[in-house]
Amino acid sequence: MATPNLANVATIKPVFVCTTLTTSGTAIVDVPAESCMKIESIYIANKDGTNTATANVYVSDDNGSSSNYLIFQVPVPPGASISILDTPIFLDETDLIYGEASAASDIDIVISGTELIDS
Numbered sequence: 001m002a003t004p005n006l007a008n009v010a011t012i013k014p015v016f017v018c019t020t021l022t023t024s025g026t027a028i029v030d031v032p033a034e035s036c037m038k039i040e041s042i043y044i045a046n047k048d049g050t051n052t053a054t055a056n057v058y059v060s061d062d063n064g065s066s067s068n069y070l071i072f073q074v075p076v077p078p079g080a081s082i083s084i085l086d087t088p089i090f091l092d093e094t095d096l097i098y099g100e101a102s103a104a105s106d107i108d109i110v111i112s113g114t115e116l117i118d119s
Contacts, residue, residue: 003092004036010119015039017111021055021101027064029097029111036092039113042085044099046076046106053106056099057084063094070097076107088113 015037017029021044031037044055052075060067071084091097101107 004034004116004118006036006116008119009116011115011117013115013117015111015113015115017109019099019109020105021099021107021109022104023100023102025056025058025098025100027096028099028109029091031091031093031095031115032117033093034118035115036090037095037113037115038088038090039085039097039111040088041083041110041112042070042097043081043083043110044074044076045081045108045110046078047108048103048106049078051103051106052077054102055107055109056101057109058098059089059091060096060098061092064096067096067098073102
C-alpha cells in the first residue's frame with residue numbers, strides 16, 4: 001500500500017459517522033486502502049440527563065499498533081455537547097479513529113469529513 005496520490009483523486013465522497021461510545025476502545029473510522037480522509041468535525045454529546053461522563057478519542061497512524069489521544073478523559077456534563085476539533089486533520093490509508101466513554105451508552109460521537117479516493 002502506498003500513500004494515496006492526491007493529484008490522481010478519482011472520487012471524492014462525504015464521510016458521516018455517528019455512534020454511541022462504549023467503555024472499551026472501539027474503532028469508529030477506518031480509512032480504506034487507496035484513500036485518505038479529511039476529518040472536519042468531531043462532536044461528542046452526553047445524552048445522560050443527570051451524570052457527567054468522560055470521553056477519550058484517539059487516533060492510530062499504523063493500523064492500530066499504537067495510538068495517540070485527541071482528547072483524554074474530557075468531562076462532558078449532562079445534556080452537553082462538545083466540539084473536539086478546531087481545525088481539520090488528514091488521515092492516511094489504514095489510519096483509525098477510536099473512542100470510548102466512562103459510562104456505556106452515555107456518550108454519542110458524530111464525525112464528518114471527506115474521503116479522497118486514489119485512482
